[in-house]
Amino acid sequence: MKCPNCDSSLSSLEIIDDYGQNLKVDRCVSCESFWFNKNNLYQVPIQTGQKIDSPASRPGYSSSMRCPNDQTVLMEFKDSNLPSSIVMFRCSSCRGIFLPKGQLYAYKEYQKQRAMRGIELSRKASVGFSIAFLIFVFGLIATYSSEYFVKADPIIYQAYKPIFDHSKGVFWILAAVLFLLFMLCITVFYFRKNKIKFTIY
Ligand SMILES: [Zn+2]
Ligand SMILES: [Zn+2]
Structure with missing residues (x-):
């Protein structure tokens, strides 16, 4: 050729x-x-x-x-x-x-920068979702423990029970969603890091 x-x-x-x-x-x-x-x-x-x-x-x-x-x-x-x-x-x-x-070098440099940005982004997202997850776990603990103390007075407890049930439902769902997002981001992070490990480090 x-x-x-x-x-x-x-x-x-x-x-x-x-x-x-x-x-x-x-x-x-x-x-x-x-x-x-x-x-x-x-x-x-x-x-x-x-x-x-x-x-x-x-x-x-x-x-x-x-x-x-x-x-x-x-x-x-x-x-x-x-x-x-x-x-x-x-x-x-x-x-x-x-x-x-020179263009192969330039193109691979562009791919490298893009891969690094992707890794950095998924790392930041993992940290963000894990913090948000911990906040909602803390919310769950706070809800369950205050419910425990309020239960001591059955009349007050009856009045506040719907609020407790509602909060628990919301916190459980949000905590589960954030945990899944965190797992997804950490998986993407490690996958991307391994993929370019051979080529960069
Ligand atoms: Zn051709
Ligand atoms: Zn030539």
Whole structure:
């Protein structure tokens, strides 16, 4: 296969993806651009991507590039989630992706920052939900213990019983919901942390 940018040869690099599988990516021997078949770009671990490419200033590239597989004209790939500083081209026919030198590094840096933000967000949410959960547990304890003391006087207790029952119901439901939210966030936190453990730390 020939490089869409400079027509030199593409050489195959074999890397290991996040799931331990072998993955082949193609790099131009001359301009050091990368070519990825289909979704291979997304399977390259962050750390590996930043090892095989290096940061570069905004790249120069040929104005009409064609897919090395099927000669379709490559179109610049735009996505609202993708920072405009990252330049990549896509083949509309085979969905291969071409990245000029430095863009693989930049794209993996963007993925790394996004992953870190996600981890930080789920960590903060876990702390927030656990505090809210503890507040409602405290509310439950307060309700049950005051009910216990009020029970000493049956007449007063009869008057206040609906309020106690209502409070207990509300506190139980809120505490259960917050506990579930806390568990969900902590699971997401550990899942995300483990997922990028191989690629960052
Ligand atoms: Zn090239
Ligand atoms: Zn193609």
